[in-house]
Amino acid sequence: MDLIIKTIGMAGLLLLSWAYPAKAQTVEAAYIKVTNERAQKIISQMDIADAETAGKVKGYIAEQYQNLSLIHEQRDEALAQVKEQYEGDKKLKMMDKVEKKSDRALAKLHKKYLSQLNEVLTADQVDQVKDGMTYSVAPRTYKVYQEMVPDLSQDQQEQIWSWLVEAREHAMDAGSSHDKHAWFGKYKGKINNYLSDLGVDLKQAEKDMMERQKASTH
Structure with a gap:
């Protein structure tokens, strides 16, 4: 060389x-x-x-x-x-x-x-192949957002999913597990900012989701 x-x-x-x-x-x-x-x-x-x-x-x-x-x-x-x-x-x-x-x-x-x-x-x-190469982070993360903010409109849900799909395209080409997750982390930051701009208190939304999940197990 x-x-x-x-x-x-x-x-x-x-x-x-x-x-x-x-x-x-x-x-x-x-x-x-x-x-x-x-x-x-x-x-x-x-x-x-x-x-x-x-x-x-x-x-x-x-x-x-x-x-x-x-x-x-x-x-x-x-x-x-x-x-x-x-x-x-x-x-x-x-x-x-x-x-x-x-x-x-x-x-x-x-x-x-x-x-x-x-x-x-x-x-x-x-x-399915794309999800297999990226640990199914996109659908799993999308499900969490739906559960955390259940009153999202259809357009808002579609916007979140489109960002996760975009993240998945990048993550597919990443060279390590860490780099794959980093791509999703970058887009989750974008999604969180988007939800905050909509007036969603993410900390409270997460707390409420945990309470709902806890109540459903009893």
């Missing part, structure tokens, strides 16, 4: 980053095993009658995990090199360039992945 940097410079290195398909890179056998297990766990919770389709979807999911991992690794390596090579504003500028290039690679991969899934699954099944 150092030899490459000395030969073409950091700018040239960044132009080469993510220039080739992620699957052309090397994925460790141990991680392939992990991604296959993750994919199988998602598939096992879905109702896919055709075994061939189930196998194809499992392959798509496992490959997506592998490709995401490679893009994140390449981004982290490039960021580390930038931090070693530059200081001050130049470092910040180069880091931003790396992040943007990574985001473009993720967006391209995301689009291709969804296209693959949509070819063989229904819209509801695709949502």
